[in-house]
Amino acid sequence: xxxxxxxxxxxxxxxxxxxxxxxxxxxxxxxxxxxxxxxxxxxxxxxxxxxxxxxxxxxxxxxxxxxxxxxxxxxxxxxxxxxxxxxxxxxxxxxxxxxxxxxxxxxxxxxxxxxxxxxxxxxxxxxxxxx
Amino acid sequence: xxxxxxxxxxxxxxxxxxxxxxxxxxxxxxxxxxxxxxxxxxxxxxxxxxxxxxxxxxxxxxxxxxxxxxxxxxxxxxxxxxxxxxxxxxxxxxxxxxxxxxxxxxxxxxxxxxxxxxxxxxxxxxxxxxxxxxxxxxxxxxxxxxxxxxxxxxxxxxxxxxxxxxxxxxxxxxxxxxxxxxxxxxxxxxxxxxxxxxxxxxxxxxxxxxxxxxxxxxxxxxxxxxxxxxxxxxxxxxxxxxxxxxxxxxxxxxxxxxxxxxxxxxxxxxxxxxxxxxxxxxxxxxxxxxxxxxxxxxxxxxxxxxxxxxxxxxxxxx
Numbered sequence: 191x192x193x194x195x196x197x198x199x200x201x202x203x204x205x206x207x208x209x210x211x212x213x214x215x216x217x218x219x220x221x222x223x224x225x226x227x228x229x230x231x232x233x234x235x236x237x238x239x240x241x242x243x244x245x246x247x248x249x250x251x252x253x254x255x256x257x258x259x260x261x262x263x264x265x266x267x268x269x270x271x272x273x274x275x276x277x278x279x280x281x282x283x284x285x286x287x288x289x290x291x292x293x294x295x296x297x298x299x300x301x302x303x304x305x306x307x308x309x310x311x312x313x314x315x316x317x318x319x320x321x
Numbered sequence: 322x323x324x325x326x327x328x329x330x331x332x333x334x335x336x337x338x339x340x341x342x343x344x345x346x347x348x349x350x351x352x353x354x355x356x357x358x359x360x361x362x363x364x365x366x367x368x369x370x371x372x373x374x375x376x377x378x379x380x381x382x383x384x385x386x387x388x389x390x391x392x393x394x395x396x397x398x399x400x401x402x403x404x405x406x407x408x409x410x411x412x413x414x415x416x417x418x419x420x421x422x423x424x425x426x427x428x429x430x431x432x433x434x435x436x437x438x439x440x441x442x443x444x445x446x447x448x449x450x451x452x453x454x455x456x457x458x459x460x461x462x463x464x465x466x467x468x469x470x471x472x473x474x475x476x477x478x479x480x481x482x483x484x485x486x487x488x489x490x491x492x493x494x495x496x497x498x499x500x501x502x503x504x505x506x507x508x509x510x511x512x513x514x515x516x517x518x519x520x521x522x523x524x525x526x527x528x529x530x531x532x533x534x535x536x537x538x539x540x541x542x543x544x545x546x547x548x549x550x551x552x553x554x555x556x557x558x559x560x561x562x563x564x565x566x567x568x569x570x571x572x573x574x575x576x577x578x579x580x581x582x583x584x585x586x587x588x589x590x591x592x593x594x595x596x597x598x599x600x601x602x603x604x605x606x607x608x609x610x611x612x613x614x615x616x617x618x619x620x621x622x623x624x625x626x627x628x629x630x631x632x633x634x635x636x637x638x639x
Contacts, residue, residue: 249584278425311457314580
């Protein structure tokens with residue numbers, strides 16, 4: 191086996207581990223959140239709040255973390271979802287880092303573009319003031 | 322804009338789950354503009370029942386998605402909107418997160434075994450992510466009935482094309498110039514040995530990927546069917562590499578759209594949690610069952626079912 195093949199294999203194993211780690215962590219949060227949620231409010235009726243132009247308030251990492259400290263099971267579930275969304279971001283960042291190690295200029299550029307689009311979407315508020 | 326999330330009143334505790342109309346009745350009743358008919362009994366589920374119902378439904382969706390090869394997202398959105406009366410934007414948000422989960426889960430094995438082509442994936446992700454970013458901004462501003470129509474049309478296309486699924490594979494023997502510059506040619510395992518393949522027609526494949534990304538952003542689907550067309554038919558990548566690379570790309574593409582939906586507050590954890598578990602478990606069981614089944618007959622049956630769902634989607638959008 192030559193060096194490019196072993197490099198390819200090395201990269202595949204690292205990426206696979208990152209995907210697995212993210213998935214396990216997120217499923218753990220969702221599982222724990224689900225147990226606490228059902229424990230606390232399982233037998234309660236689903237609230238009938240008809241929401242007029244109002245959305246889920248847990249829409250930033252700070253709010254989610256603050257709510258977890260105050261014992262909100264919704265927030266633990268939401269953290270699981272955040273980790274799940276961030277797993278592909280971390281995967282692309284790892285690709286970028288590995289291409290940096292290989293000094294592969296073209297693919298440093300390619301993975302930077304993907305990462306840039308991902309980061310844009312993380313900070314974009316597509317509402318543009320309309321509602 | 323009125324969004325009713327997670328409200329699943331029954332017309333009767335045992336019989337059918339309400340359609341949009343009955344929720345509208347309830348809204349009118351609450352806001353006093355129209356009287357609720359006397360014979361309409363509204364029963365509210367407990368959280369336990371809600372979680373169990375979603376778990377069971379999404380298990381079925383995951384099973385169907387994995388057996389038909391279309392992915393759970395294609396079935397989750399109609400299930401939530403037509404079946405349970407969830408606002409379509411919440412349904413799309415839930416579907417996007419599910420797509421990330423299934424893509425990540427299956428990529429763990431495929432990437433390690435060396436099927437997915439990481440360079441092809443990354444290069445084309447620039448196209449799908451750009452498409453998804455445009456698509457999700459457009460999608461969040463489109464009125465619901467247009468989303469229903471578009472979803473119905475895409476579902477019709479996928480159902481019909483899976484009828485004519487002929488596995489003719491053409492493989493190029495020579496390298497393409499652009500593919501050489503981007504070092505796209507690679508190897509994949511066939512019966513224990515590594516087999517080499519050459520990637521062709523990169524620009525056309527790239528263009529189709531922008532479209533696939535946009536559809537994914539607008540409708541919350543993985544759009545694996547379109548990605549495989551670009552990879553398999555146009556770029557002449559072996560089928561096994563095409564499907565696994567498409568799967569690998571799906572997670573990043575869906576993450577772009579899911580992040581925007583998250584920021585807008587369309588991701589509801591109590592809706593999403595049972596769906597993720599259900600779909601992931603359903604697709605694992607589906608993947609186990611697949612080798613034991615008569616694929617051709619199965620595909621035909623599922624395609625006909627999807628066609629019916631598609632017609633229902635279009636009908637709701639009119």
